[in-house]
Amino acid sequence: MRVAFDSHAHLQDPAFERDREKVIARAEEAGVSGMLLCGYDTHSNLETLAIAAGHPAVFAAVGFHPHEAKDVTAEMLETLAGQAARPDVVAVGEIGLDFYRDHSPQDAQLRVLKAQLEIAEAVAKPVSVHSRAAEDACLEPLSAYAAGRGWAPGTPPVGIMHCFGGTLEQARRYVDVGFLISIACPITYPSNEESRRMAAGLPLEAIVVETDSPYLPPQKLRGRRNEPANVWRAIEAVAAARGESVASVAAATTHNATRIFGVTLPTKVGIS
Numbered sequence: 001m002r003v004a005f006d007s008h009a010h011l012q013d014p015a016f017e018r019d020r021e022k023v024i025a026r027a028e029e030a031g032v033s034g035m036l037l038c039g040y041d042t043h044s045n046l047e048t049l050a051i052a053a054g055h056p057a058v059f060a061a062v063g064f065h066p067h068e069a070k071d072v073t074a075e076m077l078e079t080l081a082g083q084a085a086r087p088d089v090v091a092v093g094e095i096g097l098d099f100y101r102d103h104s105p106q107d108a109q110l111r112v113l114k115a116q117l118e119i120a121e122a123v124a125k126p127v128s129v130h131s132r133a134a135e136d137a138c139l140e141p142l143s144a145y146a147a148g149r150g151w152a153p154g155t156p157p158v159g160i161m162h163c164f165g166g167t168l169e170q171a172r173r174y175v176d177v178g179f180l181i182s183i184a185c186p187i188t189y190p191s192n193e194e195s196r197r198m199a200a201g202l203p204l205e206a207i208v209v210e211t212d213s214p215y216l217p218p219q220k221l222r223g224r225r226n227e228p229a230n231v232w233r234a235i236e237a238v239a240a241a242r243g244e245s246v247a248s249v250a251a252a253t254t255h256n257a258t259r260i261f262g263v264t265l266p267t268k269v270g271i272s
């Protein structure tokens with residue numbers, strides 16, 4: 001049985017309004033037996049919960065994206081804390097810092113990130129982190145959160161650096177404090193040598209894969225909408241970079257994802 005786990009996608013996005021069920025069915029047919037849907041604002045968090053409720057292969061994460069930070073109120077964080085505590089929510093995300101686009105002031109981004117890390121710590125659930133042009137700025141708050149979770153080498157990781165765009169050396173610093181590194185389909189872009197270096201240089205226990213659908217399609221589909229079935233393109237590229245089989249990378253990344261989210265996969269999904 002060949003299975004894969006897409007550790008970060010946004011199927012609640014309006015891009016999937018018309019054919020969401022077909023997209024999920026295509027993923028399941030392709031052996032994508034687990035998908036984590038990450039919310040990014042109040043509306044998308046509610047949508048995420050609703051979609052996950054109807055699909056055993058779909059798991060929910062709730063959070064406020066750094067772009068939203070300037071509009072996040074104490075009341076919104078209180079609602080989020082309530083949602084994060086629900087048994088059907090497996091992670092807090094997408095949270096983080098984005099100093100590339102700076103849609104929200106950096107101090108607001110830091111305030112909202114720290115508040116959400118406190119929520120994740122209180123409910124003892126992992127985080128899915130967006131870090132863009134903020135790979136150094138994220139390290140301190142994330143290390144503090146990992147310490148608060150009681151993370152130590154050998155214990156399950158406490159967070160994922162989603163579509164990590166830093167260097168292999170920066171990635172190692174996150175692995176050293178309890179984070180997994182998520183590799184997305186841009187690893188297939190000819191220019192993205194660093195992502196392939198990361199895939200080759202990190203231990204397999206530290207890697208998960210994702211699509212970030214509807215964003216970041218693989219090289220052959222550039223300019224088009226991405227979907228979870230394409231997570232295989234990331235797996236194949238990780239396998240090629242490491243000189244390992246697609247099957248072993250698929251098995252390991254699926255294991256890493258189910259372990260961090262504390263979930264078991266529906267048994268009827270998967271391809272032989």
Ligand SMILES: [Zn+2]
Pocket residue numbers: 008009010038094162212
């Ligand atoms: Zn995302």
